[in-house]
Each structure stands twice: as structure tokens, then as C-alpha cells.
Amino acid sequence: MTQEEKQTELRWYGAPLRVRYQESDQMGVVYHANYLNWFEIGRTEMIRQAGFNYRSMEERGVLLPVIEINAKYVSPARYDDLITIYTAITDFSRLRLNYTYEVRRVTAEDHKSQIGKVWTQADTLPGELLVTGVTRHVWVSTEWKPVRLDQVLPDLYTALWSAMTGGEGEKA
Template identity: 55%
Template structure:
């Protein structure tokens, strides 16, 4: 189901980090491939906030490999920047899922109390999250089993399927 078309823009889930020295080059600019790692971190935290971990998915025999990735670079992140990765679902079905991301640089003030900021993110559906936009992107995934064959999530792990649907339904109620 494409959430935007269904009138259910998913809320942003946030994870925050400080750019480490190893993630930047000699000029202090973040190497482009690190953004994909940050996207993964955003997805992982999103699942955790829905009530499941990637570790649990894999123990249950369900994997979620990336089938495509798209990134648009607006401005570079730099060593020691405070960064937030915002992730949300734009498409969700028993076979596929698409995530949208925004990587934003936060001021020290914006990075303050993450609980207060998370409370306001529920309202940030069509609005932009706080901070300077650095990178946007999407990743597409397919649910597979341990043999890397497509697996219907509603059959392979119905608890997660229903937890995601319920989270999306709750989000849609305040749109």
C-alpha cells in the first residue's frame, strides 16, 4: 500500500548521532557511502520503536535486503556534526517496503531533549523535520526467508505485519 496515496503519510522516526572522525575524509567531509549506513540505522531504530528488532526478524527467519537505493546530496555533513536521521515508510505490503530518509544537521540546541522532539515528530507528516537538510533518499526492500526466496510477511511473521499496520493506522488517525 502506498501510504501517501492512501492518505496515510507515515510519521518520521528519528535516530541521532555525532559524525565520527572515521566517517570523514581529510577535509572533514563525510564519505558518501556512510549515508547508507545511517539509513540502515534509521530503519533499525524505526523497527525498534514499532516493537521489533532486526535481530528478532532474523531469528524468526525473515530478512529484509535492499533492492535499490537512491540518494540526493544537498550539503555535506562534516566531522563532529550532530546529525539526525529521519526514516519513515512510504510503501508497505506483505512482500515489499519502501523507506524515505532525511539526514539533517542539528544545532546543539535542536539536539537537546530527544523525548520532546520525538513527541512533536508525530505531527511532522507533511512538514519537514528540524535541522539543515543534508541528504534525502529512499531504499526499497523485499521480505525474504533464509533461502532468499520472497516471503509474505503476513504469513512468515504475522505479529510484525500487524504491528506495522497498527502503527500506520494510529499515525493515519491524526492526519
């Protein structure tokens, strides 16, 4: 399988969450900006599942700021819903990283089995689709200068490549 084909085969990582009261309005509907926070939870947990965390990245001098966000609202989440934030890397290079997200309302059974599980494109993600989104990021130093991740944190570069591809193919 070529690198291009491999990058189109998404590997989804799940982060379960119960909608909290503070995230909803008086009608019990989740306020739209909370989905952006949930995207952050999704990518943070995905990196954690790859064996890293944001704190260690930052302590080692690498930041990953958001440079673009898109979200499409399909159906509202409501207070006390069980949801899962599914996150996948859709584009990855030495300088940039793009994530895609699907926020889905799930059953109690699906909610219990989310952590550590990886879904591929051949799998159907559980639950009712609520929101889709994309965030684009650039790797920078603590001085906000662009950096090549493969040079400054090669172990993170390898871990993210493996998270995206399942460890197959040549690195971008």
C-alpha cells in the first residue's frame, strides 16, 4: 500500500465523555463552542494513546497551536448524553498536522468500551453522528518558530505516524 493510500485510510481513536450540565443551556442543548473544547479532548487523548502527552511535548520545547478550525453541526448533544469524540489524523508531515473529528451520541455499552480501541475505515463508528470537524495545526518551538517534528522530537514523530498508519508505510 502506498503512502498516499495509507493516509486516506483513517484510524479513529475514541474519547468517551458524559455531557456536563455546564456545557448546556437552559433547554439542555450543548452550546456550540463546547464542541471545540471536545475536539481538544479528542486530540489530547489520541496523543496520550500514542504514548505521549501535551505536557511532555511542551517540556521538550514543542507546541502544536491550532491554525484553522471547521465544524459542521448535524444534531445537538444534550445534557447527560453519553458521547464519544472520535479523532483521526488526516494529514501529517514534519511541519503540520490535521485532525478530523466525529462527535457521536453512544449507548452505555459502547461508552464503556471506548478507551484504547482503534477503529479503521472499514469499521462503522458507533452512535448517532452529532458534529464533524477538522483542525489544522503547525509544529512550533516555544519561541513560536516553525520546527520539523522529525528533527526535534523524532520519537513523537514516529508515534504519531504509527497512530495514523498503524505502523505501516514510509514516513512523510
